[in-house]
Amino acid sequence: MDTVIGDEASVQFERLAILGVGLLGGSFALAARRAKLARRVVGYSKSPTTTRTALERGIIDEEADSALRAVHGADLVLLAVPVVSTGDLLKQLRHGLEPHALVMDVGSTKGNVVAAAQSQLGARQSQFVPCHPIAGKEKSGVLHAEAGLFDGKRVVITPLAANSDSFVDIATQAWESIGGVVSVMSPEEHDAAFAAVSHLPHLLAFSYVYALSSQPQGSAFLQLAGPGFRDFSRIAGGDPHMWRDVLQANRDEVLRQLQLYKQALAGFEAQIQQGNWSAVEALIRRASQVRQGWDAPASSDDEV
Amino acid sequence: MDTVIGDEASVQFERLAILGVGLLGGSFALAARRAKLARRVVGYSKSPTTTRTALERGIIDEEADSALRAVHGADLVLLAVPVVSTGDLLKQLRHGLEPHALVMDVGSTKGNVVAAAQSQLGARQSQFVPCHPIAGKEKSGVLHAEAGLFDGKRVVITPLAANSDSFVDIATQAWESIGGVVSVMSPEEHDAAFAAVSHLPHLLAFSYVYALSSQPQGSAFLQLAGPGFRDFSRIAGGDPHMWRDVLQANRDEVLRQLQLYKQALAGFEAQIQQGNWSAVEALIRRASQVRQGWDAPASSDDEV
Numbered sequence: 262m263d264t265v266i267g268d269e270a271s272v273q274f275e276r277l278a279i280l281g282v283g284l285l286g287g288s289f290a291l292a293a294r295r296a297k298l299a300r301r302v303v304g305y306s307k308s309p310t311t312t313r314t315a316l317e318r319g320i321i322d323e324e325a326d327s328a329l330r331a332v333h334g335a336d337l338v339l340l341a342v343p344v345v346s347t348g349d350l351l352k353q354l355r356h357g358l359e360p361h362a363l364v365m366d367v368g369s370t371k372g373n374v375v376a377a378a379q380s381q382l383g384a385r386q387s388q389f390v391p392c393h394p395i396a397g398k399e400k401s402g403v404l405h406a407e408a409g410l411f412d413g414k415r416v417v418i419t420p421l422a423a424n425s426d427s428f429v430d431i432a433t434q435a436w437e438s439i440g441g442v443v444s445v446m447s448p449e450e451h452d453a454a455f456a457a458v459s460h461l462p463h464l465l466a467f468s469y470v471y472a473l474s475s476q477p478q479g480s481a482f483l484q485l486a487g488p489g490f491r492d493f494s495r496i497a498g499g500d501p502h503m504w505r506d507v508l509q510a511n512r513d514e515v516l517r518q519l520q521l522y523k524q525a526l527a528g529f530e531a532q533i534q535q536g537n538w539s540a541v542e543a544l545i546r547r548a549s550q551v552r553q554g555w556d557a558p559a560s561s562d563d564e565v
Numbered sequence: 566m567d568t569v570i571g572d573e574a575s576v577q578f579e580r581l582a583i584l585g586v587g588l589l590g591g592s593f594a595l596a597a598r599r600a601k602l603a604r605r606v607v608g609y610s611k612s613p614t615t616t617r618t619a620l621e622r623g624i625i626d627e628e629a630d631s632a633l634r635a636v637h638g639a640d641l642v643l644l645a646v647p648v649v650s651t652g653d654l655l656k657q658l659r660h661g662l663e664p665h666a667l668v669m670d671v672g673s674t675k676g677n678v679v680a681a682a683q684s685q686l687g688a689r690q691s692q693f694v695p696c697h698p699i700a701g702k703e704k705s706g707v708l709h710a711e712a713g714l715f716d717g718k719r720v721v722i723t724p725l726a727a728n729s730d731s732f733v734d735i736a737t738q739a740w741e742s743i744g745g746v747v748s749v750m751s752p753e754e755h756d757a758a759f760a761a762v763s764h765l766p767h768l769l770a771f772s773y774v775y776a777l778s779s780q781p782q783g784s785a786f787l788q789l790a791g792p793g794f795r796d797f798s799r800i801a802g803g804d805p806h807m808w809r810d811v812l813q814a815n816r817d818e819v820l821r822q823l824q825l826y827k828q829a830l831a832g833f834e835a836q837i838q839q840g841n842w843s844a845v846e847a848l849i850r851r852a853s854q855v856r857q858g859w860d861a862p863a864s865s866d867d868e869v
Contacts, residue, residue, distance in 0.1 A: 395791050417788070444789075458778055458790040462797040464833060465769060470852040472822075472829035473761055483859055485719070485748075486762040487699050491861045492796040493766040497854040505846035508837060518776075519834060525776035529768060530823060533812060542809035548774040553800040555787055557795045 272434040274299040278335035280328050280350060282306045282315040284398060285367045286341030287406025290320050292439035295408045298337075305331035315403050329357040337435065343503060344368035345509045348377035349447050351389075357384055364389045370457065370510035371419045371448035380423070387423040390432040391448060392416060393455075394441060403501060412440035419448040456514035461522060463504055464515060466497035481545055576601040576738040582639035584632050584654060586610045586619040588702060589671045590645030591710025594624050596743035599712040611636035611646075619707050620658075633661040639847035640666050641739065647807060648672035648814045649820040655693075659686055667735055668693045673759065674814035675723045675752035682725070691727040696720060696753060698745060705804060716744035719856075723752040760818035765826060767808055768819060770801035 277299035279286040286304070293299045304321035305328050306312045312324040325331035332338050332354045342350055347366060358364070371391050378389040394532045396414040396521045398405055416436040420429045446454075473479050508515055532540040581603035583590040590608070597603045608625035609632050610616045617626040629635035636642050636658045646654055651670060662668070672678045675695050682693040700718040702709055722738040724733045737747045750758075777783050812819055836844040 264798045287828075327803075395789075415791075417789075451672060453782065454786045454789045455778070458794045459785040462773065462793060465773060465830070466797060467849050467852040468830040469769060469835050470768065470856050472826040474851070474855040475829065476761070476825060478757065479761075482758045483855075484760040485699075485721075485758045486859065486861075487719075488861070489766060489800045490762045493770060493800045494856055494859075495796045496793045497852045499849070499853060501846050501850040501853050504849050505842055508845060509724060509840075509842050512837060512840075516834070516837065519830075520778060522773060522776040525779065525829075526769070526772040526823075526827075529772050529775075530820070532819065533816060536813075536816075538809055538813050541812060542805050544775060545771050545803070545808050546805040547778070548771040549803060549805050551778040551783075551787075552774050552798055555790070555798075557790075559793070 265507040272431055272433075273297065274335075275301065276335045277302045277339065278325070278331040279304045279321065280306075280331060280338065280340050280354070282311050282321060282403050283341060284401045284403070284405050285394070285396070286339060287315055287320050287403040287408070288396075288408065288410035289339050289341065289367070289439070290315070291406055291408035292411055296438045296440075298435060298438050303335065305349050310457070311403055315406075318403075320406060321388040322405065326357045328354040332357045332359070332362065335359065338362055338364040340364065340366040340368075343506045344374055345506045346371050347374050348381055351377060351381035355385065356522075358388065360383060360388075362388060363428055363435075365392045365432055365435070367392060367394055367548035368510075369393060369459075369507050371417075371451045372514075373510040375419070375421060375448045386421055387425060388428060389421065390424055390427050390428055391419045391421065392432060392436065393419070393451065394436070401503075409440070411436070414441055416441035416443050417451055418443055419451050420445065425464060452514045453512050455518075456511050456518045460507055460515045461512055463496050463499060464508065464519065466494055467499075467504070470494050470497040575742060576735055577601065578639075578641040579605065579738075580639045581641045581643065582629070583608045583625065584635060584636040584642065584644050584658070585646035585796035586615050586625060586707050586710075587645060588705045588707065588709050589698070589700070589714070590643060591619055591624050591707040592700075592712065592714035593643050593645065593671070593743070594619070595710055596715055597714035599746075600742045601740050602739060607635050607639065614708055619710075622707075624707065624710060632658040636661045636663070636666065639663065642666055642668040644668065644670040644672075646808045648674050648678055649810045651678050652685055655681060659689065662689060662692065664692075666692060667732055667739075669696045669736055669739070671696060671698055672814075673763070673811050675721075675755045676818075677814040679723070679725060679752045688727075691723055691729060692732065693725065694728055694732055695723045695725065696736065696740065697723070697755065700741070705807075713744070715740070720745035720747050720754055722747055722749050723755050724749065743764075748759060756815050756818045757821075760815050760822045763812055764815055764819045765822040767800050767803060768812065768823065769826070770798055771803075771808070774798050774801040802809045802812055 277288050282304040290302045302321045303323040303325050304315050305325040315321045316324050345496050374391050378386045394411055394416045396410050436443050581597055583594050586608040594606045606625045607627040607628040607629050608616050608619050619625045620628050678695050682690045698715055698720045702716050740747050
């Protein structure tokens with residue numbers, strides 16, 4: 262028989278500061294309440310309207326009027342802002358950070374977040390554990406926050422050399438207590454992998470829809486598009502500001518993946534140009550077998 | 566009040582010959598029975614096992630041992646073979662074709678099918694009405710045939726100059742009687758549109774999965790892939806033989822779309838290389854708006 266421990270999280274915090282109370286920040290706050298991970302939640306957002314909405318909906322207990330004030334007294338700090346804003350935010354809050362506080366982020370890229378932490382936090386980078394929960398929805402903003410957003414979802418943690426094991430352990434327990442399934446890898450491994458499986462496909466889908474719609478007959482063609490188009494192009498509907506940030510933050514890995522892709526595409530094109538149809542079929546077969554052999558991880562069903 | 570006409574098709578055939586009793590041919594046979602579109606169904610396939618299975622399952626009433634014999638006495642003939650086999654098949658059957666028979670196909674490309682009809686049928690091309698039902702499933706073969714496959718699905722008819730209006734009308738009524746929603750356009754318009762919204766995306770998805778899986782870390786990366794990857798790459802799991810045929814049959818339009826796509830991709834890449842992030846965001850915004858403004862036609866929900 263399994264021993265049931267009870268509903269309470271194995272790790273608990275007195276005061277959770279959410280910096281950036283959007284979809285992810287708001288959902289973390291709700292999930293933390295549900296799991297009794299934190300007793301009290303304070304929120305700060307660049308837009309006071311956002312924090313006010315979060316307060317009115319009971320997502321946070323208190324509004325702070327600056328990042329510096331938000332982290333005062335907090336033993337858990339969650340950064341949930343666009344990745345390119347991480348450095349600025351850390352600069353604003355660093356002098357208020359408690360020495361025992363654990364700081365985590367939720368950014369889709371890790372190399373640039375690590376660089377920001379190293380340059381802004383100095384010795385305090387030991388407190389900063391970079392994280393990327395593979396969770397999201399088509400709609401962003403605090404109004405779409407939900408306590409179950411991280412249930413069964415993969416959370417990648419990319420520890421810094423400066424992190425003590427105990428901070429990494431506490432971060433792991435915190436995510437697990439709100440439903441996450443934690444994987445650990447280096448920031449470099451993370452960024453290479455997500456460039457390949459997420460960031461490049463977004464770039465390709467944006468380019469495809471752009472090319473299609475730039476033709477004189479583009480609108481007429483779109484009328485005939487079916488489910489193949491629907492699925493292939495779905496990610497082209499992503500948020501422009503967020504995806505610009507991701508491409509900027511992970512530029513080098515995205516460009517590296519793009520070169521590999523362009524080589525493969527050129528290989529297909531050359532065989533088609535030359536009419537080597539059995540070679541074309543062999544290339545397709547390879548891709549088709551790989552795709553058919555792939556099983557979607559159950560842990561990331563709703564990632565956008 | 567609407568006048569209810571009853572269940573019977575407005576057009577009826579004595580004898581329907583299905584050439585190629587696979588998913589589409591078998592489904593047409595089942596749908597034709599359900600709609601009382603045809604009294605008797607004869608089937609021919611290159612593989613006798615396929616025809617035998619269709620007979621045992623009641624999908625057809627009779628097996629024919631050649632295309633020539635299958636069309637003997639038939640007033641409706643449906644070609645449901647790979648598009649590149651159309652010419653060969655027409656050559657086999659042309660001397661058995663009844664002068665009053667309507668001949669239709671189901672191919673995903675139309676220019677090459679029209680050329681095959683013109684070269685193989687001569688004056689009899691007047692009887693051949695090229696069709697493309699936008700319907701399919703992930704699984705092919707007669708075992709997956711179903712009477713409802715064309716329900717609510719778009720069927721593109723690309724009439725020949727030689728077709729009499731009455732043959733085109735009869736073809737339209739036949740598809741409508743089994744649930745199709747008919748659009749009429751030229752073969753050239755058809756092939757340009759489907760190169761853009763279907764054939765090119767398949768080529769891009771094949772190339773993407775090929776590139777991903779050809780990297781030393783490809784398998785490790787795939788483990789981290791989520792729903793964005795799942796949808797974007799779904800069509801890369803398509804049938805290699807069928808897709809080789811489609812790319813071959815619509816080579817020129819696919820290559821033309823590929824050039825437009827490569828220009829768009831190069832535009833994105835240049836802005837990323839140069840760090841023009843507001844330009845990158847503007848490009849993404851354009852694509853995202855187009856994609857968000859697109860409504861999937863209700864008439865092609867299950868197209869593969």
